[in-house]
Amino acid sequence: MLKIENLCVSLAGSPILRSLSLDIHAGTTIAIVGRNGAGKTTLLRSIMGLIPATSGEMHLDEHNLMRSAAHLRTSLGIGYAPEDRVIFPTLSVQENLELPCEILELSSQEVEERLAHVLDVVPQLKPMLARSGAALSGGQGKMVALGRALMVGSAIVLLDEPFQGLAPALALQYSEALGRLRTSRPDLSVVITESNSALLTDIPNQILTIERGSFVEAIH
Numbered sequence: 520m521l522k523i524e525n526l527c528v529s530l531a532g533s534p535i536l537r538s539l540s541l542d543i544h545a546g547t548t549i550a551i552v553g554r555n556g557a558g559k560t561t562l563l564r565s566i567m568g569l570i571p572a573t574s575g576e577m578h579l580d581e582h583n584l585m586r587s588a589a590h591l592r593t594s595l596g597i598g599y600a601p602e603d604r605v606i607f608p609t610l611s612v613q614e615n616l617e618l619p620c621e622i623l624e625l626s627s628q629e630v631e632e633r634l635a636h637v638l639d640v641v642p643q644l645k646p647m648l649a650r651s652g653a654a655l656s657g658g659q660g661k662m663v664a665l666g667r668a669l670m671v672g673s674a675i676v677l678l679d680e681p682f683q684g685l686a687p688a689l690a691l692q693y694s695e696a697l698g699r700l701r702t703s704r705p706d707l708s709v710v711i712t713e714s715n716s717a718l719l720t721d722i723p724n725q726i727l728t729i730e731r732g733s734f735v736e737a738i739h
């Protein structure tokens with residue numbers, strides 16, 4: 520499914536990702552755990568094509584991601600919920616959710632079907648749909664960012680530190696949403712980064728530890 524080989528990324532002339540390799544099979548949930556600054560966000564942003572790689576290979580099935588611009592990666596079914604959420608304050612929650620569908624040029628019926636599915640997985644979004652993006656708490660913004668990633672993430676979703684800063688009740692709701700996702704979309708792959716592995720409970724099938732831009736051990 521997603522296969523990364525010897526990925527190297529430098530930022531401002533410094534090596535940040537050092538020859539990372541990762542093989543994610545369809546339907547698996549992988550957690551990447553590492554301290555602040557270990558390279559988690561850089562990895563997800565380079566998978567999305569938002570940061571150029573210095574060298575390495577990256578394929579989603581038969582598609583060579585290294586040759587695909589960021590918007591094409593979205594079209595291939597990669598959804599991304601960034602750590603800082605990026606909720607547009609002048610748009611409603613529904614508009615925020617539907618925004619990435621514009622890249623895919625989906626019919627309004629397809630957008631409606633995807634939204635219905637996302638609301639089944641994250642029902643907390645239903646009463647918020649008409650609310651302004653500016654009126655959301657940080658935790659609610661994380662739920663919207665999850666929903667938005669699911670609107671386009673038909674193959675894989677990348678969730679950057681989803682549990683950071685979530686109150687316990689919201690963290691539980693987020694975990695429950697991921698549980699429903701497993702059942703409703705068994706082929707979807709999920710990558711979660713976290714700095715605190717205790718927040719992950721039993722969600723991932725596999726946990727990898729990243730330190731200074733390299734994977735150091737597989738915990739299980």
Ligand SMILES: Nc1ncnc2c1ncn2[C@@H]1O[C@H](COP(=O)(O)OP(=O)(O)OP(=O)(O)O)[C@@H](O)[C@H]1O
Nearest residue numbers: 530531535553554555556557558559560561562714
């Ligand atoms: N635009 C940039 N220019 C230069 N260095 C950067 C840039 N963005 C990030 N870095 C550096 O890259 C390293 C990895 O950062 P990254 O954000 O990927 O870490 P992280 O594991 O996601 O941690 P955090 O939880 O703090 O976001 C850090 O040393 C950071 O200072």
